[in-house]
Amino acid sequence: MKKDLRVQKTLNAIDNAIITLLEQKPFESITVQDISSEAMINRGTFYTYYKDKYELIESYQNSMMTD
Numbered sequence: 001m002k003k004d005l006r007v008q009k010t011l012n013a014i015d016n017a018i019i020t021l022l023e024q025k026p027f028e029s030i031t032v033q034d035i036s037s038e039a040m041i042n043r044g045t046f047y048t049y050y051k052d053k054y055e056l057i058e059s060y061q062n063s064m065m066t067d
Helices: 003-024 031-039 043-049 054-067
Strands: none
Touching: 003 031, 003 043, 003 054, 031 043, 031 054
């Protein structure tokens, strides 16, 4: 089943945000608010898809391994 285009755009924005932030500072210093602001989404939207930043980075790493 295909994902909704809005969901795909949101997930891509989150992925791009974490990449941008990792270029600027260490992972430990990045907050969910930082990620949300960079992705231009609400924190609640972030939590719709991920439990925390650790789940996000794990998901991102898994997607890089399977591509």
